[in-house]
Amino acid sequence: MSPEAPPSPSASPAPHAAAPALLSRRSLLRTGAAATAGIGLGLTTAGCGFLPAGPTAYGDTEEPIDVKVDGDLVYFNWADFVDPAVFAGFEKEYGVKVIQSNFDSMEGMVAKLNAGNRYDIIFPSAKWAQRLAAGHRLRRIDHSKLRNAESVFGHYPYFADPWYDAGSGHTVPRIMYKTGIGWRKDKIGDGLSGSWDDLWSTRAKGKVFVLDDRDEVLGFAALKLGLDLTTTDEDELGRITETLRSLRPHLRGFSSDSYNNLLNGNAVMTQAWSGDMAAMLGQAEDPSVLGFEIAKEGAPVNSDCYAIPSDARHPGTAMLFIDYMLRPENVKKNIEYIGYPMPVGGTEDTYAALVEPFPECLVSAEDLKDDLFFRNGSAKGEQARDTAWTHVKAG
Numbered sequence: 001m002s003p004e005a006p007p008s009p010s011a012s013p014a015p016h017a018a019a020p021a022l023l024s025r026r027s028l029l030r031t032g033a034a035a036t037a038g039i040g041l042g043l044t045t046a047g048c049g050f051l052p053a054g055p056t057a058y059g060d061t062e063e064p065i066d067v068k069v070d071g072d073l074v075y076f077n078w079a080d081f082v083d084p085a086v087f088a089g090f091e092k093e094y095g096v097k098v099i100q101s102n103f104d105s106m107e108g109m110v111a112k113l114n115a116g117n118r119y120d121i122i123f124p125s126a127k128w129a130q131r132l133a134a135g136h137r138l139r140r141i142d143h144s145k146l147r148n149a150e151s152v153f154g155h156y157p158y159f160a161d162p163w164y165d166a167g168s169g170h171t172v173p174r175i176m177y178k179t180g181i182g183w184r185k186d187k188i189g190d191g192l193s194g195s196w197d198d199l200w201s202t203r204a205k206g207k208v209f210v211l212d213d214r215d216e217v218l219g220f221a222a223l224k225l226g227l228d229l230t231t232t233d234e235d236e237l238g239r240i241t242e243t244l245r246s247l248r249p250h251l252r253g254f255s256s257d258s259y260n261n262l263l264n265g266n267a268v269m270t271q272a273w274s275g276d277m278a279a280m281l282g283q284a285e286d287p288s289v290l291g292f293e294i295a296k297e298g299a300p301v302n303s304d305c306y307a308i309p310s311d312a313r314h315p316g317t318a319m320l321f322i323d324y325m326l327r328p329e330n331v332k333k334n335i336e337y338i339g340y341p342m343p344v345g346g347t348e349d350t351y352a353a354l355v356e357p358f359p360e361c362l363v364s365a366e367d368l369k370d371d372l373f374f375r376n377g378s379a380k381g382e383q384a385r386d387t388a389w390t391h392v393k394a395g
Helices: 084-094 106-114 126-134 196-200 214-224 234-250 258-264 274-281 315-325 328-338 348-354 365-369 379-394
Strands: 073-077 098-102 172-184 208-210 251-254 269-273 290-293 301-306
Touching (some): 084 328, 106 126, 172 196, 172 274, 208 214, 208 234, 234 251, 234 379, 258 274, 274 290, 274 348, 328 348
Parallel strands (some): 208 251
Antiparallel strands (some): 172 301
16 A cells, blocks of 8 residues: 555545554554455355355365474464564474465455465454355364363353354454544543544544444444444445434544554544554553543444464464464463453453553453444345445545
């Protein structure tokens, strides 16, 4: 993505891509255009609508994985999302190399898979894990072969049988996060209302960003209106579109780089992922000027997973990597590095200490049970959401 100058406050809002001074971890270059790379999004019995049909298209995905070093690890994830010291430790212990590639969106990840690129370990979000598993694109993961699996599934029963992957048969959860509103107290003060209505604040007018992410933007407007988070009803989507049209005069743009926008002052208020807000605490010259709130109407919650593609060349090494990443000492290092909590028992205090100024960043078992995850819809429903998003972006 080529850097471009940010629009002036009086300009029509547009996607913002100013060159970051610091790496924003999850948000780095993330885009949410639902139709990226021409990938259909409807969840169907024919391989999720964007994947070849048939359970044998990629071999026997249920075949047990022999947990042993079977080659170097070909790794595909968001940029800068593992502590380099953890990578180095894995390489040294197992005598392998980690060969890294990065994606900038879930759609981009799947486009690479569909193009024939082969990886040993990937990190889909919940709804994308569901699509990939339904399309027979993921290997089955036997938790009994992971020494540290009990630290996840024994402490977070939600993940024992999540909606997106029955019995977590093809995934192991990695991180959790919520979506809220971040703002600069030194620019607009401290007294927000704790509602999504705060994005319409006259104090922030012209310097507000929302995420460049279809589900996140349609989702917060749905919650504001008391609607289902991932509604596909065309009348309800019409109400959502009108609500977001009324926000346009307040917007500076759509950007998923909330991390840098707040730090460098491009934004005085932004829709933001909790983990990015936590990461800011270690980078801001004065963290006390930052604020973060979770809206009383509800906050989307999500999780990313470890998964092994069905055509992975080195699934044994991938299993060793997952187990290594679940060791409490490595989990703590990664929590401190990326700013996101991980559902591993015994690491909760590490994250709580990290986000002490922003306790709203904490994700609890109760948050998971609230079921405010982004869900897959039918092909027709996803098309309706694509259309609504197109109208929102066009203004």
